Amino acid sequence: MNINKIAYSAFIAFVASLFTLVSISALSSSEREEQDDTDLDPITLDELAEHDSAESCWKAIHGRVYDFTDYFPDHPTDEEVFLEWCGRESTEGWDNKRPGVPHSARAESMLDEYLIGRLVDEEGEPLEPEAAPEEIVEDEEREARLSPAEDERLHRALLGLPLDGRYRGVFSDGGEMQVNVQFDLRDGRMSNISYRYLAYRGVDYRQLEEDDELYAVLEQHRQLAERLEGQPVTAIFALYEPERLADDIDGYSGATLRGNKVHSAFRDALNRGVYSWP
Known part of the structure; x- marks a missing residue:
């Protein structure tokens, strides 16, 4: 009986010691985290x-x-x-x-x-992202949610059709990302089309000045986005013949513009699914 009491007491002491060590470690970690930011x-x-x-x-x-x-x-x-x-x-x-x-x-x-x-910003002050606003759903809205028979989003998903929302997709080759597009889709039509990344062989087209010899290619890519704006999502297949969407600028032909890369980025976005909901 005495042996059991001793063993039990030893176990309790061990657990208490372990808890103390964990608490101290967590506290030290927290203090270290606060301190490290100023030293970084x-x-x-x-x-x-x-x-x-x-x-x-x-x-x-x-x-x-x-x-x-x-x-x-x-x-x-x-x-x-x-x-x-x-x-x-x-x-x-x-x-x-x-x-x-x-x-x-x-x-x-x-x-x-x-x-x-x-x-940090240019003045050396900490720079943190703005917190995304939380979506507030009222009780009445919850009650008003559609049934499976009325929910068009569910219908489109079951039929394999793209849902309304924001999409992002990329085209990469040889480990190098060349195109990154973003667009919104609503009722099967695209809007707010933009390039989040557009580069080739280390050249960031979005940073080019107007007097750069490759600036015309940037303008062609912008025309692609502008002329797809408001179009049905099926219009992305016109990118296989980019001369249908982009003008010949400063002697650059449609062959210079690799519309198939942009098309691949759009298809990648659709394959990934909705990035964020409207």
Whole structure:
């Protein structure tokens, strides 16, 4: 009996000690986290933007900057998904691995290994992303939600038709992302078409000046987006013959414009599904 009491007391003491150590560790970790931010190197958005490739991939998440270059070969998803956020403020992508679904706690625990700095503005002040407003759904709205017989979104999904919402898609070749498009879809028609990334062989077309010899190609890509605006989603097949959508500018022919790359980015967006709901 005495032996059982001794064993029980020893077990309780062990559990209490373990709890104390965990509490101290958590407290120290919290204090270290607060302290580390002031000690981290300040990094501006311009500096961050210089590291936007597989050779050097930095991402800013919740005010901190991480160098994920060494992790790139081990990332489990497609290369273009990983590269999409390099050189940018990436909190949106981190908090929405899928719409409304953040990265896992395991992924969160890996961040410290790649931490290199803190994101600041030109004056050196901390720069953090604006919090996305939470969607408020009133009780009456919940009650008014459509039944399966009336829910058009459900009908379109079951028939394999694209749903209303915002879409994002990319085209990559040889590990290099070349096109990243974003557009809204409503009632089968596209709107708010834009290029989030447009580059080839290290040249970022979106940064070109008007006197650059490749500026005409940028203008052609813009014409593609403008002339698809408001069109049915099936109009993306015209991109296989881009001369139908873009003018010949400064001697650049339709053959120069690789409309099939843009088409692939649109198809990728549709295959991925809705990025965010309206």
